[in-house]
Amino acid sequence: MSFEPIDPGYEERVRASFARQPFMAHIGAQLSEVGPGFCEIRVPYAPELTQQHDFIHGGVVGTIADDAGGYAAYTLMPADSTVLTVEYKLNLLAPAKGDVVIARANVIRPGRTLTVCTAEVTAVIGDSSNLCATALMTIMRLDGKPDAAV
Amino acid sequence: MSFEPIDPGYEERVRASFARQPFMAHIGAQLSEVGPGFCEIRVPYAPELTQQHDFIHGGVVGTIADDAGGYAAYTLMPADSTVLTVEYKLNLLAPAKGDVVIARANVIRPGRTLTVCTAEVTAVIGDSSNLCATALMTIMRLDGKPDAAV
Amino acid sequence: MSFEPIDPGYEERVRASFARQPFMAHIGAQLSEVGPGFCEIRVPYAPELTQQHDFIHGGVVGTIADDAGGYAAYTLMPADSTVLTVEYKLNLLAPAKGDVVIARANVIRPGRTLTVCTAEVTAVIGDSSNLCATALMTIMRLDGKPDAAV
Amino acid sequence: MSFEPIDPGYEERVRASFARQPFMAHIGAQLSEVGPGFCEIRVPYAPELTQQHDFIHGGVVGTIADDAGGYAAYTLMPADSTVLTVEYKLNLLAPAKGDVVIARANVIRPGRTLTVCTAEVTAVIGDSSNLCATALMTIMRLDGKPDAAV
Numbered sequence: 001m002s003f004e005p006i007d008p009g010y011e012e013r014v015r016a017s018f019a020r021q022p023f024m025a026h027i028g029a030q031l032s033e034v035g036p037g038f039c040e041i042r043v044p045y046a047p048e049l050t051q052q053h054d055f056i057h058g059g060v061v062g063t064i065a066d067d068a069g070g071y072a073a074y075t076l077m078p079a080d081s082t083v084l085t086v087e088y089k090l091n092l093l094a095p096a097k098g099d100v101v102i103a104r105a106n107v108i109r110p111g112r113t114l115t116v117c118t119a120e121v122t123a124v125i126g127d128s129s130n131l132c133a134t135a136l137m138t139i140m141r142l143d144g145k146p147d148a149a150v
Numbered sequence: 151m152s153f154e155p156i157d158p159g160y161e162e163r164v165r166a167s168f169a170r171q172p173f174m175a176h177i178g179a180q181l182s183e184v185g186p187g188f189c190e191i192r193v194p195y196a197p198e199l200t201q202q203h204d205f206i207h208g209g210v211v212g213t214i215a216d217d218a219g220g221y222a223a224y225t226l227m228p229a230d231s232t233v234l235t236v237e238y239k240l241n242l243l244a245p246a247k248g249d250v251v252i253a254r255a256n257v258i259r260p261g262r263t264l265t266v267c268t269a270e271v272t273a274v275i276g277d278s279s280n281l282c283a284t285a286l287m288t289i290m291r292l293d294g295k296p297d298a299a300v
Numbered sequence: 301m302s303f304e305p306i307d308p309g310y311e312e313r314v315r316a317s318f319a320r321q322p323f324m325a326h327i328g329a330q331l332s333e334v335g336p337g338f339c340e341i342r343v344p345y346a347p348e349l350t351q352q353h354d355f356i357h358g359g360v361v362g363t364i365a366d367d368a369g370g371y372a373a374y375t376l377m378p379a380d381s382t383v384l385t386v387e388y389k390l391n392l393l394a395p396a397k398g399d400v401v402i403a404r405a406n407v408i409r410p411g412r413t414l415t416v417c418t419a420e421v422t423a424v425i426g427d428s429s430n431l432c433a434t435a436l437m438t439i440m441r442l443d444g445k446p447d448a449a450v
Numbered sequence: 451m452s453f454e455p456i457d458p459g460y461e462e463r464v465r466a467s468f469a470r471q472p473f474m475a476h477i478g479a480q481l482s483e484v485g486p487g488f489c490e491i492r493v494p495y496a497p498e499l500t501q502q503h504d505f506i507h508g509g510v511v512g513t514i515a516d517d518a519g520g521y522a523a524y525t526l527m528p529a530d531s532t533v534l535t536v537e538y539k540l541n542l543l544a545p546a547k548g549d550v551v552i553a554r555a556n557v558i559r560p561g562r563t564l565t566v567c568t569a570e571v572t573a574v575i576g577d578s579s580n581l582c583a584t585a586l587m588t589i590m591r592l593d594g595k596p597d598a599a600v
Contacts, residue, residue: 023207026176026198048176052297057173058235059213066208085208086414087438089239089389089539089586091566093559108584109543113413114386114440116541116584134558134566136539136586138387138438140414147202236564237588239389239436239539241416243409258434259393263563264536264590266391266434284408284416286389286436288537288588290564323507326476326498348476352597357473358535359513366508385508389539447502 003037003107007079014039014071017083017147024067027060031071037107039071044100056096056123058133061103065090065119065135068105073115073139076107082147086114088137096132098123105135115139153187153257157229164189164221167233167297174217177210181221187257189221194250206246206273208283211253215240215269215285218255223265223289226257232297236264238287246282248273255285265289303337303407307379314339314371317383317447324367327360331371337407339371344400356396356423358433361403365390365419365435368405373415373439376407382447386414388437396432398423405435415439453487453557457529464489464521467533467597474517477510481521487557489521494550506546506573508583511553515540515569515585518555523565523589526557532597536564538587546582548573555585565589 007013011034018024018031024041027049033040041064043049043056051057066088074083105119121133157163161184168174168181174191177199183190191214193199193206201207216238224233255269271283307313311334318324318331324341327349333340341364343349343356351357366388374383405419421433457463461484468474468481474491477499483490491514493499493506501507516538524533555569571583 017202020202021207022198022200023209027209048172050172052167052170057171057213058216059173059177059209062212062216062238063207063209066212085242087239087241087387088212089237091237091559091586091588092235093566109541109581116387116543118584131559134568134586136541136584138541237537237566241409241436241438243416259391259431266393266537268434281409284418284436286391286434288391317502320502321507322498322500323509327509348472350472352467352470357471357513358516359473359477359509362512362516362538363507363509366512385542387539387541388512389537391537392535 001037003076003110005036005076009079010075013079014074018071020148027063029064034075036075037072039068039075039105041068041103042100045098053095056101058092061096061101061121061133062090064103065121065133066137068103069117069119069135069137070139072105072107072117076110077141080144080146082142082145084140084142086138086140088135090133090135092133094130094132096123098125100124113141151187153226153260155186155226159229160225163229164224168221170298177213179214184225186225187222187260189218189225189255191218191253192250195248203245206251208242211246211251211271211283212240214253215271215283216287218253219267219269219285219287220289222255222257222267226260227291230294230296232292232295234290234292236288236290238285240283240285242283244280244282246273248275250274263291301337303376303410305336305376309379310375313379314374318371320448327363329364334375336375337372339368339405341368341403342400345398353395356401358392361396361401361421361433362390364403365421365433366437368403369417369419369435369437370439372405372407372417376410377441380444380446382442382445384440384442386438386440388435390433390435392433394430394432396423398425400424413441451487453526453560455486455526459529460525463529464524468521470598477513479514484525486525487522489518489525489555491518491553492550495548503545506551508542511546511551511571511583512540514553515571515583516587518553519567519569519585519587520589522555522557522567526560526565527591530594530596532592532595534590534592536588536590538585540583540585542583544580544582546573548575550574563591
């Protein structure tokens with residue numbers, strides 16, 4: 001699907017919002033790509049991000065799936081809005097065993113109030129990549145609430 | 151509902167597994183209570199755990215809901231098993247604005263292979279507590295796979 | 301939780317809406333109870349409602365969980381609104397083996413736009429009742445759109 | 451993704467199981483296509499399948515999404531197994547306004563015990579088709595339990 005953003009400054013707006021989330025820095029997340037109705041977030045492996053089997057923790061996987069979905073939706077929203085996740089469902093398909101995990105989210109149905117997105121999280125080792133989670137989520141637009149704290 | 155654990159050493163087993171998850175330490179999570187079919191995890195507010203409005207990030211909320219659910223299920227599993235989250239759904243009900251967020255998970259249907267749990271996450275400020283998320287999740291038991299990395 | 305409906309005529313409104321759904325009659329569903337933030341729907345066993353093992357089909361279980369959730373939310377909405385399900389998740393816990401299946405839905409977080417509900421579906425045989433499904437759902441209020449077709 | 455069924459007789463097996471579900475006949479559902487890891491189910495509009503605005507009821511949409519997902523998974527299972535839905539999540543994206551609704555389900559991760567599928571439901575009027583729901587679901591294989599009632 002291809003989307004036409006209402007706000008031509010959508011990419012800077014999304015990047016600025018991402019940069020205001022200290023938790024993204026705390027897990028080493030990078031906003032690697034932003035497009036209309038699309039967002040990609042990467043997290044390189046780090047020992048402090050793991051679970052008991054030295055794979056990247058499902059909490060990191062869920063966090064970036066959720067964040068990527070919210071920002072994919074946010075690309076299509078107006079400049080003076082903010083965004084919140086209403087709910088998401090995540091199926092964990094394989095351990096996140098890799099040098100980096102990458103969440104790619106796409107809008108599947110934009111709406112004035114609610115936007116529905118999917119996200120896939122893959123774990124990459126060298127040249128090979130493995131789908132480790134898939135998510136389906138509902139995102140809400142809030143108008144007249146600036147995304148930046150005042 | 152009241153449950154009878156098959157493994158009398160379930161609490162130590164759950165606590166040992168939790169202690170082996172570096173990501174729990176990285177977000178400052180504490181395993182505050184473990185009972186048969188029940189688990190509670192707390193995370194005190196810290197600036198590095200926040201999103202753009204200085205509330206605790208939804209990723210932290212999702213992480214502890216998922217972890218608490220997995221460990222609630224794990225209390226009822228045998229000693230030589232490990233546990234993994236198949237999937238969870240999380241509804242975010244209010245911003246996690248508080249001095250501490252607390253996830254409480256309960257088993258609602260234990261099973262030989264699959265266990266279904268719910269989790270609620272509340273944010274606490276002083277004496278007042280606010281429900282900020284609710285989750286419904288499916289957890290799988292893996293036999294003959296030790297929880298500790300070899 | 302206890303709720304104060306804005307519309308004192310909420311019960312008649314919900315019952316009238318239910319009566320306008322031909323599919324409810326087609327599956328033999330009865331709106332057995334309506335209260336503030338609460339709704340109960342029953343479906344007696346009938347051979348045409350079953351799956352391959354002669355249990356009531358999961359589709360019937362999902363249908364009444366969804367409908368009960370929508371109407372639980374609708375009890376708290378204003379007179380000139382209508383209601384739609386944004387999404388729901390259903391865990392099927394046991395086969396719906398019984399003389400009747402009963403969905404009971406409760407609002408857990410009402411909101412101006414979105415309301416979050418849970419629903420439980422039990423199958424009853426004689427005096428014994430078995431939880432066969434649990435759901436977590438998001439319901440949306442639409443203002444100025446009459447529930448009755450014009 | 452392309453899949454190799456273990457049971458060459460998978461299509462007859464799925465069709466026979468579908469034919470044993472009286473509820474499918476009760477809603478006028480047709481099993482229109484079966485392939486490896488894929489299943490399509492159609493339901494033509496009928497007045498008794500509608501909700502209060504004369505659209506096809508969300509319960510019908512959920513029922514065929516769930517059934518299509520289960521059978522998509524079942525195509526990849528062995529001959530002497532049966533299948534059950536563990537859970538599904540459904541986002542309703544638009545009213546099911548059409549001459550026919552079509553659920554198309556695909557396996558995204560097959561497994562020995564659990565299989566994860568997605569399903570999309572579209573409503574078709576003449577030449578135009580509208581996505582009205584999307585689902586993400588978990589299906590379980592049960593070995594040594596015949597699908598046919600004994």
